[in-house]
Amino acid sequence: MDGPGENDPDLVPASHPRxxxxxxxxxxxxTALFTRTFQNKTFHVYRVKKKRKKGAKNSSEPGATQ
Incomplete structure (x- = not known):
């Protein structure tokens, strides 16, 4: 628990950070999952990265055939 006062005896530290x-x-x-889109002194805004489709190749990629 954050803040002043005693913690409950059954609380344990988290296995992962906030x-x-x-x-x-x-x-x-x-960083593999999120991209920072905005930051100032007060706010940090992140966007979830989209997964790439494995089967969809762009014709402009090297090695792509038409």
């Missing part, structure tokens, strides 16, 4: 702290440290697990 999102807001982990994303700011550029942890690989988070």
């Amino acid at each position: 999102f807001c702290e982990a994303i700011k440290t550029d942890a690989a697990a988070y």
Whole structure:
């Protein structure tokens, strides 16, 4: 529990960091999934990266045939 006061005896530390702290440290697990779209002194805004379709190839890619 954050803040003043005693914690409940059954609380244990989390096995993973809070999102807001982990994303700011550029942890690989988070940067692979999120892109920063906006940042100022108050806000950090992230967008979920879209998965690429494996079967869809663009004709402008090297090695693509028509």
